[in-house]
Amino acid sequence: MSSENNQENENAGLPPVPSAPPAPRDASRRRFIGWLLGIVGAVVAVLLCIPLVRLVLYPLFAKTGEAGWSDLGPAEQYHSLAVPLRRVVKIQDIDGWRQTISQHVVYVTEGPQGNLRVLTAVCPHLGCEVAWNPQLNEFKCPCHGGTFKASGKYISGPPPRGMDTLPIMVRNGRLMVRYEYFRNLVPEKEVIG
Numbered sequence: 544m545s546s547e548n549n550q551e552n553e554n555a556g557l558p559p560v561p562s563a564p565p566a567p568r569d570a571s572r573r574r575f576i577g578w579l580l581g582i583v584g585a586v587v588a589v590l591l592c593i594p595l596v597r598l599v600l601y602p603l604f605a606k607t608g609e610a611g612w613s614d615l616g617p618a619e620q621y622h623s624l625a626v627p628l629r630r631v632v633k634i635q636d637i638d639g640w641r642q643t644i645s646q647h648v649v650y651v652t653e654g655p656q657g658n659l660r661v662l663t664a665v666c667p668h669l670g671c672e673v674a675w676n677p678q679l680n681e682f683k684c685p686c687h688g689g690t691f692k693a694s695g696k697y698i699s700g701p702p703p704r705g706m707d708t709l710p711i712m713v714r715n716g717r718l719m720v721r722y723e724y725f726r727n728l729v730p731e732k733e734v735i736g
């Protein structure tokens with residue numbers, strides 16, 4: 544209506560009539576929709592940011608190099624072991640944002656008192672993989688010829704100590720092992736990760 548009046552006024556050379564202000568109900572409805580859109584936008588932005596924030600903060604709360612427990616199968620299969628049994632365990636290493644799966648050889652064997660023990664196959668000399676030699680009935684390292692008894696006890700060669708034992712437990716009838724890393728070239732076993 545006011546635009547028609549303005550057109551008439553323009554034609555008649557008169558100043559335009561100012562348009563009427565919006566009705567109070569229209570203004571409050573527009574304000575409400577504005578608020579609503581703002582809140583919805585803020586909620587969506589927060590939801591989208593959560594995965595990003597979790598990704599960025601994850602290394603601050605994750606344990607570095609955490610080694611979990613690995614399942615070696617039913618414990619009863621290891622009763623009365625004649626020779627050490629070779630097994631491969633998979634572990635997940637977490638280092639900051641990097642996660643890697645690595646495989647490690649271990650041997651399930653009998654200790655001096657007939658208790659089960661699990662040995663890492665990493666040679667305590669320079670870290671080569673020690674293997675069980677059924678002909679010699681002993682462990683032998685292929686790198687520099689270090690030898691060990693079936694229990695992991697040192698026999699001969701350059702290694703400064705016997706093979707390292709790993710923490711074990713029996714849970715729900717299954718033998719579990721926690722893989723660890725040890726320092727080489729030192730006479731006493733020293734866990735480094």
Ligand code: FES
Pocket residue numbers: 666667668669670671684685686687688689700701702
């Ligand atoms: S690395 Fe095993 S004897 Fe040297």
